Amino acid sequence: MGAKGQQGRKPRADVQRNRAALLEAAQRHFLRVGVGASLEAVAKEAGVGPATLYRHFPTREALLAAVLQTRSEELVARQEDIALLGDASEALRQWLRALEEYFSAFSGLPEPLMAAVREREPDNPLTLPCDELIATTDEYVRAAQLAGHARPSVKGYDLYLAAVSVAWIKGSGATDEESLDRLRALIESGYREQDGEE
Protein backbone atom coordinates (compact mmCIF):
# COMPACT_ATOMS: atom_id res chain seq x y z
CA MET A 1 0.00 0.00 0.00
CA GLY A 2 2.86 2.36 0.75
CA ALA A 3 5.12 1.33 -2.15
CA LYS A 4 5.55 4.72 -3.77
CA GLY A 5 9.36 4.60 -3.71
CA GLN A 6 10.01 4.68 -7.40
CA GLN A 7 10.78 8.34 -7.89
CA GLY A 8 14.43 9.34 -8.02
CA ARG A 9 13.64 12.46 -6.04
CA LYS A 10 12.38 12.37 -2.49
CA PRO A 11 9.10 14.20 -1.99
CA ARG A 12 9.64 17.66 -0.61
CA ALA A 13 8.95 18.22 3.06
CA ASP A 14 6.91 21.39 2.68
CA VAL A 15 4.51 19.69 0.30
CA GLN A 16 3.39 17.21 2.91
CA ARG A 17 3.33 19.90 5.58
CA ASN A 18 1.12 22.13 3.47
CA ARG A 19 -1.15 19.29 2.54
CA ALA A 20 -1.64 18.34 6.16
CA ALA A 21 -2.26 21.94 7.20
CA LEU A 22 -4.82 22.32 4.40
CA LEU A 23 -6.67 19.18 5.38
CA GLU A 24 -6.82 20.25 8.99
CA ALA A 25 -8.01 23.75 8.16
CA ALA A 26 -10.55 22.39 5.68
CA GLN A 27 -11.97 20.00 8.23
CA ARG A 28 -12.38 22.81 10.75
CA HIS A 29 -14.16 25.02 8.24
CA PHE A 30 -16.36 22.23 6.93
CA LEU A 31 -17.36 21.42 10.47
CA ARG A 32 -18.16 25.02 11.28
CA VAL A 33 -19.88 26.29 8.13
CA GLY A 34 -20.45 23.21 6.01
CA VAL A 35 -19.03 21.98 2.73
CA GLY A 36 -19.70 25.34 1.09
CA ALA A 37 -16.96 26.99 3.12
CA SER A 38 -14.82 29.60 1.42
CA LEU A 39 -11.76 27.88 0.01
CA GLU A 40 -9.81 31.12 0.24
CA ALA A 41 -10.51 31.21 3.96
CA VAL A 42 -9.31 27.62 4.26
CA ALA A 43 -6.08 28.49 2.47
CA LYS A 44 -5.54 31.53 4.64
CA GLU A 45 -6.09 29.56 7.82
CA ALA A 46 -3.65 26.93 6.59
CA GLY A 47 -1.14 29.69 6.03
CA VAL A 48 -0.81 29.16 2.28
CA GLY A 49 -1.92 31.04 -0.80
CA PRO A 50 -5.01 30.12 -2.80
CA ALA A 51 -2.91 28.67 -5.61
CA THR A 52 -1.31 26.16 -3.29
CA LEU A 53 -4.70 24.89 -2.23
CA TYR A 54 -5.83 24.49 -5.81
CA ARG A 55 -2.60 22.77 -6.73
CA HIS A 56 -3.10 20.16 -4.03
CA PHE A 57 -6.85 19.83 -4.52
CA PRO A 58 -8.00 20.96 -7.97
CA THR A 59 -11.67 21.01 -7.01
CA ARG A 60 -13.75 21.38 -3.91
CA GLU A 61 -14.74 17.73 -4.29
CA ALA A 62 -11.12 16.62 -4.26
CA LEU A 63 -10.54 18.44 -0.99
CA LEU A 64 -13.75 17.04 0.41
CA ALA A 65 -12.83 13.51 -0.60
CA ALA A 66 -9.45 13.82 1.10
CA VAL A 67 -11.01 15.15 4.29
CA LEU A 68 -13.59 12.37 4.23
CA GLN A 69 -10.85 9.76 3.95
CA THR A 70 -10.33 9.85 7.72
CA ARG A 71 -13.99 9.40 8.46
CA SER A 72 -14.20 6.67 5.89
CA GLU A 73 -11.78 4.62 7.91
CA GLU A 74 -14.05 4.95 10.91
CA LEU A 75 -16.80 3.43 8.81
CA VAL A 76 -14.63 0.43 8.04
CA ALA A 77 -13.99 0.02 11.73
CA ARG A 78 -17.72 0.10 12.37
CA GLN A 79 -18.15 -2.67 9.83
CA GLU A 80 -15.93 -4.94 11.90
CA ASP A 81 -18.03 -4.31 14.99
CA ILE A 82 -21.16 -4.98 13.00
CA ALA A 83 -19.75 -8.23 11.63
CA LEU A 84 -19.59 -9.56 15.21
CA LEU A 85 -23.33 -9.28 15.58
CA GLY A 86 -24.31 -12.30 13.58
CA ASP A 87 -27.85 -11.00 13.27
CA ALA A 88 -28.32 -9.85 9.68
CA SER A 89 -31.31 -7.69 10.50
CA GLU A 90 -29.57 -5.81 13.29
CA ALA A 91 -26.45 -5.57 11.16
CA LEU A 92 -28.37 -3.84 8.37
CA ARG A 93 -29.98 -1.48 10.82
CA GLN A 94 -26.69 -0.50 12.40
CA TRP A 95 -24.98 -0.12 9.04
CA LEU A 96 -27.70 2.25 7.88
CA ARG A 97 -27.27 4.24 11.05
CA ALA A 98 -23.52 4.39 10.55
CA LEU A 99 -24.02 5.53 6.96
CA GLU A 100 -26.35 8.26 8.10
CA GLU A 101 -23.85 9.55 10.64
CA TYR A 102 -21.13 9.49 8.03
CA PHE A 103 -23.27 11.56 5.67
CA SER A 104 -23.99 13.98 8.48
CA ALA A 105 -20.33 14.74 9.12
CA PHE A 106 -20.62 18.20 7.55
CA SER A 107 -23.60 20.33 6.77
CA GLY A 108 -24.33 20.21 3.04
CA LEU A 109 -22.43 17.00 2.48
CA PRO A 110 -25.32 15.09 0.89
CA GLU A 111 -25.43 17.39 -2.14
CA PRO A 112 -21.95 16.69 -3.52
CA LEU A 113 -22.39 13.03 -2.69
CA MET A 114 -25.47 12.79 -4.85
CA ALA A 115 -23.78 14.78 -7.57
CA ALA A 116 -20.91 12.31 -7.50
CA VAL A 117 -23.28 9.45 -8.23
CA ARG A 118 -24.98 11.42 -10.97
CA GLU A 119 -21.84 12.16 -12.95
CA ARG A 120 -20.61 8.84 -14.14
CA GLU A 121 -17.31 10.39 -15.16
CA PRO A 122 -14.57 9.23 -12.84
CA ASP A 123 -13.03 12.71 -12.62
CA ASN A 124 -15.10 13.24 -9.52
CA PRO A 125 -13.08 11.89 -6.60
CA LEU A 126 -16.23 11.21 -4.61
CA THR A 127 -17.69 8.79 -7.12
CA LEU A 128 -15.52 5.84 -6.22
CA PRO A 129 -16.07 5.93 -2.44
CA CYS A 130 -19.79 6.37 -2.99
CA ASP A 131 -20.01 3.37 -5.25
CA GLU A 132 -18.22 1.33 -2.63
CA LEU A 133 -20.69 2.40 0.04
CA ILE A 134 -23.58 1.48 -2.22
CA ALA A 135 -22.07 -1.94 -2.89
CA THR A 136 -21.50 -2.52 0.81
CA THR A 137 -25.07 -1.54 1.57
CA ASP A 138 -26.27 -4.00 -1.00
CA GLU A 139 -24.33 -6.79 0.69
CA TYR A 140 -26.02 -6.06 4.01
CA VAL A 141 -29.39 -5.98 2.29
CA ARG A 142 -28.79 -9.32 0.58
CA ALA A 143 -27.74 -10.91 3.85
CA ALA A 144 -30.87 -9.62 5.54
CA GLN A 145 -32.99 -10.90 2.66
CA LEU A 146 -31.47 -14.37 2.90
CA ALA A 147 -32.36 -14.39 6.57
CA GLY A 148 -35.91 -13.37 5.72
CA HIS A 149 -35.66 -10.01 7.41
CA ALA A 150 -35.98 -7.76 4.38
CA ARG A 151 -38.39 -7.66 1.49
CA PRO A 152 -36.95 -9.14 -1.69
CA SER A 153 -37.93 -6.09 -3.74
CA VAL A 154 -35.61 -3.77 -1.80
CA LYS A 155 -32.24 -2.90 -3.30
CA GLY A 156 -29.15 -1.68 -1.49
CA TYR A 157 -29.23 1.51 -3.50
CA ASP A 158 -32.71 2.28 -2.19
CA LEU A 159 -31.59 2.18 1.42
CA TYR A 160 -28.47 4.11 0.54
CA LEU A 161 -30.70 6.83 -0.85
CA ALA A 162 -32.86 6.67 2.25
CA ALA A 163 -29.81 7.14 4.47
CA VAL A 164 -28.60 10.11 2.44
CA SER A 165 -32.06 11.61 2.65
CA VAL A 166 -32.25 11.32 6.40
CA ALA A 167 -28.81 12.88 6.68
CA TRP A 168 -29.93 15.67 4.40
CA ILE A 169 -32.96 16.38 6.53
CA LYS A 170 -30.90 16.22 9.69
CA GLY A 171 -28.35 18.59 8.22
CA SER A 172 -30.98 21.06 7.15
CA GLY A 173 -31.63 21.57 10.84
CA ALA A 174 -35.37 21.90 10.41
CA THR A 175 -36.20 18.84 12.42
CA ASP A 176 -35.83 17.63 15.97
CA GLU A 177 -34.44 14.24 16.85
CA GLU A 178 -37.89 12.90 17.60
CA SER A 179 -39.13 13.44 14.06
CA LEU A 180 -35.95 11.89 12.70
CA ASP A 181 -36.56 8.80 14.79
CA ARG A 182 -40.08 8.48 13.42
CA LEU A 183 -38.68 8.84 9.93
CA ARG A 184 -36.10 6.12 10.54
CA ALA A 185 -38.79 3.88 11.95
CA LEU A 186 -40.92 4.51 8.88
CA ILE A 187 -38.08 3.52 6.59
CA GLU A 188 -37.32 0.45 8.64
CA SER A 189 -40.87 -0.78 8.62
CA GLY A 190 -40.78 -0.09 4.91
CA TYR A 191 -37.99 -2.48 4.08
CA ARG A 192 -38.57 -5.13 6.75
CA GLU A 193 -40.26 -8.36 5.98
CA GLN A 194 -43.45 -8.21 7.96
CA ASP A 195 -43.39 -11.63 9.58
CA GLY A 196 -42.89 -9.73 12.82
CA GLU A 197 -39.87 -11.36 14.44
CA GLU A 198 -38.78 -9.69 17.64
Place this chain on the structure above:
Amino acid sequence: MGAKGQQGRKPRADVQRNRAALLEAAQRHFLRVGVGASLEAVAKEAGVGPATLYRHFPTREALLAAVLQTRSEELVARQEDIALLGDASEALRQWLRALEEYFSAFSGLPEPLMAAVREREPDNPLTLPCDELIATTDEYVRAAQLAGHARPSVKGYDLYLAAVSVAWIKGSGATDEESLDRLRALIESGYREQDGEE
Protein backbone atom coordinates in the same frame (compact mmCIF):
# COMPACT_ATOMS: atom_id res chain seq x y z
CA MET B 1 -60.30 39.39 -1.65
CA GLY B 2 -59.43 42.23 -4.02
CA ALA B 3 -60.47 45.08 -1.74
CA LYS B 4 -57.26 47.05 -1.73
CA GLY B 5 -58.93 50.28 -2.77
CA GLN B 6 -58.11 52.34 0.27
CA GLN B 7 -55.09 54.20 -0.97
CA GLY B 8 -55.62 57.72 -2.18
CA ARG B 9 -53.14 57.09 -4.96
CA LYS B 10 -53.71 54.60 -7.73
CA PRO B 11 -50.93 52.04 -8.03
CA ARG B 12 -48.50 52.93 -10.77
CA ALA B 13 -48.80 51.04 -14.01
CA ASP B 14 -45.09 50.36 -14.47
CA VAL B 15 -44.89 48.72 -11.07
CA GLN B 16 -47.30 45.97 -12.01
CA ARG B 17 -45.74 45.62 -15.42
CA ASN B 18 -42.27 45.23 -13.94
CA ARG B 19 -43.47 42.82 -11.33
CA ALA B 20 -45.11 40.62 -13.92
CA ALA B 21 -42.04 40.70 -16.16
CA LEU B 22 -39.83 39.79 -13.22
CA LEU B 23 -42.01 36.85 -12.22
CA GLU B 24 -42.07 35.55 -15.75
CA ALA B 25 -38.32 35.87 -16.20
CA ALA B 26 -37.69 34.33 -12.79
CA GLN B 27 -39.85 31.33 -13.59
CA ARG B 28 -38.01 30.77 -16.85
CA HIS B 29 -34.63 30.94 -15.12
CA PHE B 30 -35.70 28.78 -12.21
CA LEU B 31 -36.98 26.20 -14.65
CA ARG B 32 -33.78 26.22 -16.66
CA VAL B 33 -31.05 26.43 -14.01
CA GLY B 34 -32.83 25.94 -10.70
CA VAL B 35 -33.56 28.17 -7.75
CA GLY B 36 -29.93 29.27 -7.59
CA ALA B 37 -30.28 31.25 -10.80
CA SER B 38 -28.48 34.57 -11.03
CA LEU B 39 -30.85 37.29 -9.92
CA GLU B 40 -28.98 39.81 -12.02
CA ALA B 41 -29.66 37.67 -15.08
CA VAL B 42 -33.34 37.53 -14.14
CA ALA B 43 -33.46 41.30 -13.83
CA LYS B 44 -31.71 41.77 -17.14
CA GLU B 45 -34.08 39.39 -18.90
CA ALA B 46 -37.02 41.22 -17.40
CA GLY B 47 -35.59 44.45 -18.77
CA VAL B 48 -35.10 46.13 -15.39
CA GLY B 49 -32.14 47.01 -13.22
CA PRO B 50 -31.03 44.92 -10.27
CA ALA B 51 -32.35 47.45 -7.79
CA THR B 52 -35.86 47.12 -9.16
CA LEU B 53 -35.80 43.38 -8.64
CA TYR B 54 -34.65 43.79 -5.05
CA ARG B 55 -37.25 46.45 -4.42
CA HIS B 56 -40.04 44.15 -5.50
CA PHE B 57 -38.57 41.02 -3.91
CA PRO B 58 -36.13 41.80 -1.11
CA THR B 59 -34.77 38.26 -0.96
CA ARG B 60 -34.45 35.28 -3.23
CA GLU B 61 -37.03 33.53 -1.07
CA ALA B 62 -39.55 36.30 -1.63
CA LEU B 63 -39.18 35.96 -5.38
CA LEU B 64 -39.39 32.21 -5.10
CA ALA B 65 -42.53 32.38 -2.99
CA ALA B 66 -44.19 34.67 -5.52
CA VAL B 67 -43.29 32.38 -8.40
CA LEU B 68 -44.56 29.37 -6.47
CA GLN B 69 -47.88 31.08 -5.89
CA THR B 70 -49.10 29.95 -9.30
CA ARG B 71 -48.13 26.35 -8.74
CA SER B 72 -49.65 26.46 -5.31
CA GLU B 73 -53.03 27.07 -6.87
CA GLU B 74 -52.59 23.94 -8.93
CA LEU B 75 -52.13 22.02 -5.71
CA VAL B 76 -55.41 23.35 -4.39
CA ALA B 77 -57.08 22.19 -7.57
CA ARG B 78 -55.57 18.73 -7.09
CA GLN B 79 -57.05 18.63 -3.61
CA GLU B 80 -60.53 18.99 -5.05
CA ASP B 81 -59.95 16.07 -7.39
CA ILE B 82 -58.62 14.04 -4.50
CA ALA B 83 -61.63 14.85 -2.36
CA LEU B 84 -63.83 13.08 -4.88
CA LEU B 85 -62.08 9.80 -4.29
CA GLY B 86 -63.68 8.93 -1.01
CA ASP B 87 -60.94 6.40 -0.28
CA ALA B 88 -58.74 7.86 2.44
CA SER B 89 -55.81 5.60 1.63
CA GLU B 90 -55.77 6.46 -2.04
CA ALA B 91 -56.30 10.12 -1.17
CA LEU B 92 -53.22 10.16 1.01
CA ARG B 93 -51.19 8.44 -1.66
CA GLN B 94 -52.22 10.87 -4.35
CA TRP B 95 -51.69 13.86 -2.10
CA LEU B 96 -48.15 12.75 -1.36
CA ARG B 97 -47.53 12.35 -5.05
CA ALA B 98 -48.90 15.82 -5.73
CA LEU B 99 -46.67 17.25 -2.99
CA GLU B 100 -43.66 15.58 -4.49
CA GLU B 101 -44.37 17.02 -7.92
CA TYR B 102 -44.87 20.44 -6.42
CA PHE B 103 -41.49 20.22 -4.67
CA SER B 104 -39.90 19.14 -7.92
CA ALA B 105 -41.01 22.22 -9.81
CA PHE B 106 -37.49 23.64 -9.84
CA SER B 107 -34.16 22.05 -9.25
CA GLY B 108 -32.87 22.95 -5.81
CA LEU B 109 -36.29 23.89 -4.48
CA PRO B 110 -36.22 21.51 -1.48
CA GLU B 111 -33.35 23.39 0.18
CA PRO B 112 -35.05 26.73 0.71
CA LEU B 113 -38.24 24.92 1.66
CA MET B 114 -36.50 23.12 4.48
CA ALA B 115 -34.76 26.32 5.52
CA ALA B 116 -38.13 28.03 5.71
CA VAL B 117 -39.35 25.47 8.20
CA ARG B 118 -36.17 25.75 10.21
CA GLU B 119 -36.33 29.49 10.72
CA ARG B 120 -39.38 30.08 12.79
CA GLU B 121 -39.18 33.79 12.12
CA PRO B 122 -42.01 34.84 9.83
CA ASP B 123 -39.74 37.05 7.76
CA ASN B 124 -39.27 34.11 5.44
CA PRO B 125 -42.12 34.23 2.93
CA LEU B 126 -41.92 30.48 2.37
CA THR B 127 -42.65 29.57 5.97
CA LEU B 128 -46.38 30.20 5.84
CA PRO B 129 -47.13 28.14 2.70
CA CYS B 130 -44.97 25.32 4.03
CA ASP B 131 -46.82 25.21 7.31
CA GLU B 132 -50.09 25.03 5.42
CA LEU B 133 -48.86 22.10 3.36
CA ILE B 134 -47.76 20.30 6.50
CA ALA B 135 -51.14 20.87 8.12
CA THR B 136 -52.93 19.62 5.01
CA THR B 137 -50.77 16.52 4.94
CA ASP B 138 -51.62 15.87 8.55
CA GLU B 139 -55.32 15.99 7.72
CA TYR B 140 -54.91 13.35 5.05
CA VAL B 141 -52.89 11.22 7.45
CA ARG B 142 -55.53 11.46 10.17
CA ALA B 143 -58.26 10.51 7.74
CA ALA B 144 -56.28 7.49 6.62
CA GLN B 145 -55.63 6.51 10.21
CA LEU B 146 -59.32 6.70 11.07
CA ALA B 147 -60.00 4.37 8.15
CA GLY B 148 -57.35 2.01 9.46
CA HIS B 149 -55.04 2.49 6.50
CA ALA B 150 -52.13 4.18 8.25
CA ARG B 151 -50.16 3.37 11.36
CA PRO B 152 -51.17 5.52 14.32
CA SER B 153 -47.57 6.46 15.05
CA VAL B 154 -47.13 8.30 11.75
CA LYS B 155 -47.46 12.08 11.72
CA GLY B 156 -48.25 14.30 8.78
CA TYR B 157 -44.91 16.03 9.17
CA ASP B 158 -43.12 12.71 8.68
CA LEU B 159 -44.70 12.12 5.32
CA TYR B 160 -44.17 15.74 4.37
CA LEU B 161 -40.47 15.21 5.03
CA ALA B 162 -40.54 12.01 3.04
CA ALA B 163 -42.11 13.80 0.07
CA VAL B 164 -39.50 16.58 0.23
CA SER B 165 -36.78 13.97 0.37
CA VAL B 166 -38.00 12.14 -2.69
CA ALA B 167 -38.23 15.43 -4.54
CA TRP B 168 -34.71 16.26 -3.45
CA ILE B 169 -33.39 12.97 -4.75
CA LYS B 170 -35.31 13.35 -7.96
CA GLY B 171 -33.97 16.86 -8.42
CA SER B 172 -30.41 15.76 -7.82
CA GLY B 173 -30.72 13.79 -11.02
CA ALA B 174 -28.71 10.87 -9.73
CA THR B 175 -31.54 8.41 -9.95
CA ASP B 176 -33.73 6.89 -12.59
CA GLU B 177 -37.48 6.71 -12.29
CA GLU B 178 -37.35 3.03 -11.40
CA SER B 179 -35.35 3.65 -8.24
CA LEU B 180 -37.66 6.48 -7.31
CA ASP B 181 -40.63 4.15 -7.63
CA ARG B 182 -39.01 1.61 -5.32
CA LEU B 183 -38.32 4.40 -2.85
CA ARG B 184 -41.92 5.55 -2.95
CA ALA B 185 -43.07 1.99 -2.44
CA LEU B 186 -40.75 1.66 0.53
CA ILE B 187 -42.19 4.77 2.13
CA GLU B 188 -45.72 3.63 1.44
CA SER B 189 -45.21 0.24 2.99
CA GLY B 190 -43.62 2.12 5.87
CA TYR B 191 -46.66 4.15 6.82
CA ARG B 192 -49.39 1.72 5.81
CA GLU B 193 -51.20 -0.37 8.32
CA GLN B 194 -50.24 -3.89 7.43
CA ASP B 195 -53.63 -5.54 7.45
CA GLY B 196 -53.15 -5.95 3.72
CA GLU B 197 -56.29 -4.57 2.14
CA GLU B 198 -56.22 -4.64 -1.64
Place this chain on the structure above:
DNA sequence: GACTTGACCGGAGGCAGCCTCCGTTTTAAG
Protein backbone atom coordinates in the same frame (compact mmCIF):
# COMPACT_ATOMS: atom_id res chain seq x y z
C1' DG C 1 29.30 24.32 2.34
C1' DA C 2 28.16 26.35 -2.18
C1' DC C 3 25.64 25.34 -6.61
C1' DT C 4 22.03 23.84 -9.78
C1' DT C 5 17.69 22.85 -11.01
C1' DG C 6 13.10 21.96 -11.06
C1' DA C 7 9.26 21.61 -8.20
C1' DC C 8 6.69 24.57 -5.47
C1' DC C 9 4.82 28.84 -3.61
C1' DG C 10 1.74 32.96 -3.23
C1' DG C 11 0.24 37.46 -4.49
C1' DA C 12 -2.05 39.90 -8.07
C1' DG C 13 -5.82 40.11 -10.84
C1' DG C 14 -9.80 38.90 -13.95
C1' DC C 15 -14.51 37.26 -13.50
C1' DA C 16 -19.21 36.61 -11.64
C1' DG C 17 -22.76 37.28 -8.45
C1' DC C 18 -24.84 39.82 -4.46
C1' DC C 19 -26.73 43.88 -2.81
C1' DT C 20 -27.22 49.16 -2.08
C1' DC C 21 -26.69 54.04 -2.64
C1' DC C 22 -28.31 58.05 -4.98
C1' DG C 23 -29.15 61.08 -8.92
C1' DT C 24 -32.68 60.77 -12.50
C1' DT C 25 -37.04 59.67 -14.50
C1' DT C 26 -41.84 58.41 -14.56
C1' DT C 27 -46.41 58.68 -13.03
C1' DA C 28 -50.77 60.02 -10.80
C1' DA C 29 -52.96 63.84 -8.96
C1' DG C 30 -54.17 68.75 -8.53
Place this chain on the structure above:
DNA sequence: CTTAAAACGGAGGCTGCCTCCGGTCAAGTC
Protein backbone atom coordinates in the same frame (compact mmCIF):
# COMPACT_ATOMS: atom_id res chain seq x y z
C1' DC D 1 -48.93 72.35 -16.84
C1' DT D 2 -47.11 71.76 -12.40
C1' DT D 3 -45.80 69.17 -8.57
C1' DA D 4 -44.13 65.82 -5.56
C1' DA D 5 -44.01 61.26 -4.33
C1' DA D 6 -42.85 56.87 -6.06
C1' DA D 7 -40.10 54.08 -8.75
C1' DC D 8 -36.10 53.30 -11.63
C1' DG D 9 -31.32 51.74 -12.91
C1' DG D 10 -26.49 52.25 -13.26
C1' DA D 11 -22.36 52.52 -10.65
C1' DG D 12 -19.73 50.47 -7.36
C1' DG D 13 -18.21 48.01 -3.08
C1' DC D 14 -17.91 43.41 -1.46
C1' DT D 15 -16.92 38.37 -1.45
C1' DG D 16 -15.56 34.21 -3.44
C1' DC D 17 -13.68 31.46 -7.46
C1' DC D 18 -9.81 30.30 -10.03
C1' DT D 19 -5.28 31.17 -12.75
C1' DC D 20 -1.07 33.27 -14.36
C1' DC D 21 3.76 34.05 -13.54
C1' DG D 22 7.87 35.75 -11.31
C1' DG D 23 10.18 34.57 -7.18
C1' DT D 24 11.64 30.95 -3.73
C1' DC D 25 13.06 26.80 -1.54
C1' DA D 26 14.53 22.13 -0.88
C1' DA D 27 16.77 17.88 -2.71
C1' DG D 28 20.57 16.22 -4.98
C1' DT D 29 25.55 17.07 -6.65
C1' DC D 30 30.33 18.23 -6.21
